[in-house]
Amino acid sequence: MNWIVFFLGSWVMMGLELGLRDGLQLGATGAAPSFVLLYLVFLALSAPRSTAVWTGLILGLMLDLTRAMPAANGLSVVTSIGPMALGGAMAAYTVTMVRGAVYQRNPIAAPVIVALAVFLAHLVSIALLATRSWYDPSVTIVATTEVAFSALVAGYTALVAFVVLILFGRAMPLLAALFMFDVTPSSWRWGQTRRMGSAR
Amino acid sequence: MAHRRNTGGRLLTIVIVLFVASSLLPTKWSRWAGWFADPMAFFVQPIAHPVMRLTRSLLPKPAEPEHDNPQLRELTRQRDEVQLLYRQSQLRINQLQQQVRDLQSGVPVAPGAHVRQLWAPVTARSSSLRDGVIRIGAGENQQVIPDVSVATSLGVNLIGRVIEVDSQTSWILPFNHSRAGHITGVVIAGPTLEESFNCQLHARGDGLLTGDMVADAVGIEPGQTVRLRDDSWPASAQMLILGRVVHVDHKENQRLVVVVKPNVAPDRVSEVVLRISESADEGATR
Numbered sequence: 001m002n003w004i005v006f007f008l009g010s011w012v013m014m015g016l017e018l019g020l021r022d023g024l025q026l027g028a029t030g031a032a033p034s035f036v037l038l039y040l041v042f043l044a045l046s047a048p049r050s051t052a053v054w055t056g057l058i059l060g061l062m063l064d065l066t067r068a069m070p071a072a073n074g075l076s077v078v079t080s081i082g083p084m085a086l087g088g089a090m091a092a093y094t095v096t097m098v099r100g101a102v103y104q105r106n107p108i109a110a111p112v113i114v115a116l117a118v119f120l121a122h123l124v125s126i127a128l129l130a131t132r133s134w135y136d137p138s139v140t141i142v143a144t145t146e147v148a149f150s151a152l153v154a155g156y157t158a159l160v161a162f163v164v165l166i167l168f169g170r171a172m173p174l175l176a177a178l179f180m181f182d183v184t185p186s187s188w189r190w191g192q193t194r195r196m197g198s199a200r
Numbered sequence: 201m202a203h204r205r206n207t208g209g210r211l212l213t214i215v216i217v218l219f220v221a222s223s224l225l226p227t228k229w230s231r232w233a234g235w236f237a238d239p240m241a242f243f244v245q246p247i248a249h250p251v252m253r254l255t256r257s258l259l260p261k262p263a264e265p266e267h268d269n270p271q272l273r274e275l276t277r278q279r280d281e282v283q284l285l286y287r288q289s290q291l292r293i294n295q296l297q298q299q300v301r302d303l304q305s306g307v308p309v310a311p312g313a314h315v316r317q318l319w320a321p322v323t324a325r326s327s328s329l330r331d332g333v334i335r336i337g338a339g340e341n342q343q344v345i346p347d348v349s350v351a352t353s354l355g356v357n358l359i360g361r362v363i364e365v366d367s368q369t370s371w372i373l374p375f376n377h378s379r380a381g382h383i384t385g386v387v388i389a390g391p392t393l394e395e396s397f398n399c400q401l402h403a404r405g406d407g408l409l410t411g412d413m414v415a416d417a418v419g420i421e422p423g424q425t426v427r428l429r430d431d432s433w434p435a436s437a438q439m440l441i442l443g444r445v446v447h448v449d450h451k452e453n454q455r456l457v458v459v460v461k462p463n464v465a466p467d468r469v470s471e472v473v474l475r476i477s478e479s480a481d482e483g484a485t486r
Contacts, residue, residue: 011243011244011247012247014243014244014247014248015244015247015248015250015251016251017248017327018244018248018251018252018324018325018327019247019248019249019250019251019252019254019255020251020252020255021325021329022252022255022256022259022325022467022468023255023256023258023259025329028406028407030328030329030330030332031329032329050208050209050212053212054212057215057216057219061219062240062244063327064233065236065237065240066237066240066241066244066324066326066327067326067327067328067331068237068326068331068333068335068364068371069326069328069331069333070331070332070333070363070373070377070379071227071379072379073379074363074373074377074379074380074381075347075363076363076364077234077333077363077364077371078227079233079234079236079237080222080223080230080233081219081222081223081230081233081236082219082220082221082222082223082224083223085219086216086219086220086223089216089219128220128223128224129223131224132223132224132226135226136226136227138226138227139227146330149330
């Protein structure tokens with residue numbers, strides 16, 4: 001994988017993640033699609049397993065460092081390094097495990113993997129923060145509410161993935177080539193395989 | 201080759217173990233994590249901020265017919281400013297009268313508020329919108345002080361309290377956040393403070409506030425302005441507008457319950473005016 005392209009892509013995706021949330025959030029729920037995790041799934045569908053896990057750690061760390069949870073007493077903010085980094089790593093690992101079983105021509109396949117990965121990443125993060133809340137009075141978390149919220153975010157991100165695939169599906173091979181991924185039809189998992197196959 | 205793979209795998213394991221450890225560290229031992237947040241903000245802001253500004257400019261503005269006419273908008277802004285000064289003057293007179301009474305009885309009182317106003321852009325929000333906190337582009341270098349500085353819209357509508365300050369940025373907890381706690385407001389039911397009644401408000405979780413009015417409250421109607429009058433907030437925040445009454449209900453004991461909607465949704469502002477008390481001892485008593 002081309003790491004320079006990866007970091008440039010991470011920068012752009014963080015910009016979209018933080019910048020588009022206001023416009024795309026679902027009313028008062030605060031649920032918005034995660035472009036960074038969408039990007040992670042795109043990478044994990046093609047990168048070698050250990051590379052995918054490293055990208056999960058890095059992208060998750062970026063999300064951790066831009067997150068500020070108000071403390072339980074409302075007098076400070078808590079920054080925690082690790083919950084989303086580990087969530088991202090777990091999501092990337094899972095994607096590399098299931099990618100071989102994905103039916104490539106099914107347009108729903110990639111969005112379903114996105115939903116699974118986003119939900120899993122949040123689940124790991126919630127589990128760690130819930131564990132910490134047992135002994136750290138600054139961190140309070142209602143796990144059931146957070147899980148429901150994560151399901152909403154996962155579904156919404158999957159929907160965005162579906163739209164992105166419809167709009168930019170034809171550009172995916174070009175993007176994959178930029179990352180130095182294998183773009184042969186047999187290894188390609190983001191749809192459009194028929195067109196690529198006929199081109200060969 | 202196998203050796204390189206082993207080294208990579210071992211490094212990955214070590215990093216994962218470190219992340220597990222730092223995730224589970226209590227806050228008092230993990231304050232260092234905040235040191236990395238500022239460089240991260242510096243890294244992502246050049247792209248996140250323009251995207252956010254563009255998004256906000258494309259979002260539909262709240263339905264306010266006055267916004268169509270620039271002259272009317274300016275007059276409304278001036279009216280709100282004059283009203284704020286008027287209400288603060290009334291409060292100041294009341295405080296001075298109380299001070300005179302206290303001095304006559306030998307009780308020491310706090311001096312008056314000296315406020316400095318500072319404009320700051322909203323640069324980001326937490327990567328999880330449910331956290332609700334807002335990051336602004338002013339910090340220690342601009343003498344922003346946590347708990348003593350409050351953020352407003354146009355200097356008259358309260359947005360929230362500064363709770364954490366870095367060198368260049370600060371975090372604000374909106375007043376309608378569930379973790380902001382109870383807040384005492386005053387519903388202005390008449391032209392003077394004599395026709396105003398206190399209410400104890402708390403966040404409902406959907407951006408609105410609700411709470412009980414004092415027992416002797418009369419003449420409370422939807423549309424009336426609610427202002428802050430809470431000693432746990434800095435002097436510079438007193439009499440700032442919290443919002444308007446949108447619903448009035450009666451409890452079984454006949455006490456009135458009001459629902460208040462903020463005039464300006466804190467999660468929609470793109471810039472704030474900070475009101476900073478000039479002496480730290482004017483801070484909240486919270």
